[in-house]
Amino acid sequence: MKIGSPKEVFPGEARVALTPESALQLQKLGHECMVQAGAGAAAGFSDAAYEAAGVEVVKTAKALWTAADVVVKVRPPSEGEAKLLREGQTLISFFYPAANEKLMGAAAKKGASVIAMDMVPRISRAQKMDALSSMANIAGYRAVIEAGNNFGRFFTGQVTAAGKVPPAKVLVVGAGVAGLAAIGTATSLGAITYAFDVRPEVAEQVESMGAEFVFLDFEEEQADGAATGGYAAVSSPEFREAQLAKFRELAPEVDIVITTALIPNREAPELWTEDMVAAMKPGSVIVDLAAEKGGNCKQTVMDEKIVTDNGVTIIGYTDFPSRMATQSSTLYGNNIRHMLADLTPEKDGVIDHNMEDDVIRGATIAHASEVTFPPPPPKVA
Ligand code: NAD
Numbered sequence: 285m286k287i288g289s290p291k292e293v294f295p296g297e298a299r300v301a302l303t304p305e306s307a308l309q310l311q312k313l314g315h316e317c318m319v320q321a322g323a324g325a326a327a328g329f330s331d332a333a334y335e336a337a338g339v340e341v342v343k344t345a346k347a348l349w350t351a352a353d354v355v356v357k358v359r360p361p362s363e364g365e366a367k368l369l370r371e372g373q374t375l376i377s378f379f380y381p382a383a384n385e386k387l388m389g390a391a392a393k394k395g396a397s398v399i400a401m402d403m404v405p406r407i408s409r410a411q412k413m414d415a416l417s418s419m420a421n422i423a424g425y426r427a428v429i430e431a432g433n434n435f436g437r438f439f440t441g442q443v444t445a446a447g448k449v450p451p452a453k454v455l456v457v458g459a460g461v462a463g464l465a466a467i468g469t470a471t472s473l474g475a476i477t478y479a480f481d482v483r484p485e486v487a488e489q490v491e492s493m494g495a496e497f498v499f500l501d502f503e504e505e506q507a508d509g510a511a512t513g514g515y516a517a518v519s520s521p522e523f524r525e526a527q528l529a530k531f532r533e534l535a536p537e538v539d540i541v542i543t544t545a546l547i548p549n550r551e552a553p554e555l556w557t558e559d560m561v562a563a564m565k566p567g568s569v570i571v572d573l574a575a576e577k578g579g580n581c582k583q584t585v586m587d588e589k590i591v592t593d594n595g596v597t598i599i600g601y602t603d604f605p606s607r608m609a610t611q612s613s614t615l616y617g618n619n620i621r622h623m624l625a626d627l628t629p630e631k632d633g634v635i636d637h638n639m640e641d642d643v644i645r646g647a648t649i650a651h652a653s654e655v656t657f658p659p660p661p662p663k664v665a
Pocket residue numbers: 405406407408410411414417420457458459460461462463480481482483509513514515516517519544545546547548553555
């Protein structure tokens with residue numbers, strides 16, 4: 285089959301879904317690869333590098349969409365791109381089907397199959413295709429780097445001839461994939477790192493990374509906001525109050541706050557309130573990784589950096605993976621090629637879209653002219 289990657293059309297998107305390295309792997313599965321000219325340029329992959337890896341470079345997006353049997357992309361298709369989809373073609377990209385029902389319906393009507401990378405079931409077998417985790421890992425890392433870039437001091441404490449420098453104190457709120465990456469980055473830079481999550485089972489992970497888990501003075505277990513399946517639920521008002529009281533205590537002490545708290549299918553909970561921001565020292569930095577879902581901090585402005593009257597920088601960027609496009613594209617390209625490996629079981633260049641396979645079924649949102657979202661729950665854990 286011909287696997288093709290167009291240049292992303294979303295403004296500012298620097299990632300690409302196919303790298304020269306992933307193309308080499310795809311060719312081993314019996315596929316041919318093609319990219320639109322310039323598709324990898326913003327991620328550091330030149331047309332010449334693709335050509336050296338045996339990838340055909342085509343001039344226009346239209347030529348690519350026409351020739352490719354499988355189109356691999358990062359962002360969901362634009363309306364214009366969706367029009368280029370055709371019967372029998374497969375699209376593999378992030379799609380967020382619950383938020384893009386019309387687009388999903390249009391793709392199904394065209395007779396195209398769509399695999400949404402954000403719908404890959406989070407089971408052990410599918411970890412190699414878990415693009416949400418790949419991107420969250422990068423976002424967590426970059427959030428700390430971005431914070432450091434806006435912070436006027438070292439992370440690590442130092443005793444120098446010119447004076448003693450105290451270590452920075454970092455608080456990470458939410459210890460999922462992005463939060464754990466932020467904790468790992470902050471501790472490795474030498475900061476004193478604290479972390480909080482409503483899921484008490486992450487305390488051990490947090491501590492094993494050299495950070496201190498923040499426990500609440502709350503009568504019941506810290507599991508009030510934890511739902512089943514590893515995700516969080518909405519906390520009770522009492523639990524939330526205990527959580528906010530703890531944060532109020534920490535606000536004047538911490539230099540950097542990275543918030544990552546999300547609850548599936550909901551707006552992000554507001555956890556870092558205006559009075560906490562007001563209590564922080566001038567020069568402190570907040571990076572709100574929940575900005576796209578409304579933010580964990582009320583003052584966060586999506587996609588912007590602001591400085592409050594008391595000198596606290598609040599960063600609400602939502603494009604951290606794109607800001608590290610070489611790394612993101614490499615990992616995303618690997619996630620995509622693992623998905624294609626499962627779709628090519630005989631390694632003969634023939635796609636077997638096996639709807640009996642839990643992972644393929646879970647991620648497929650349109651197939652055989654039908655919308656196939658939402659999928660049934662996976663059978664295997
Ligand atoms: P997420 O992005 O949905 O949420 C981020 C974190 O915010 C979570 O840890 C959540 O508990 C926390 N949170 C929510 N409300 C909060 C609040 N009020 N205060 C503090 N923290 C709050 O999470 P994610 O990174 O997608 O991970 C979700 C789960 O999925 C985790 O259990 C993770 O280990 C699991 N996971 C499993 C796999 C797998 O393949 N097995 C892969 C990735 C993630």
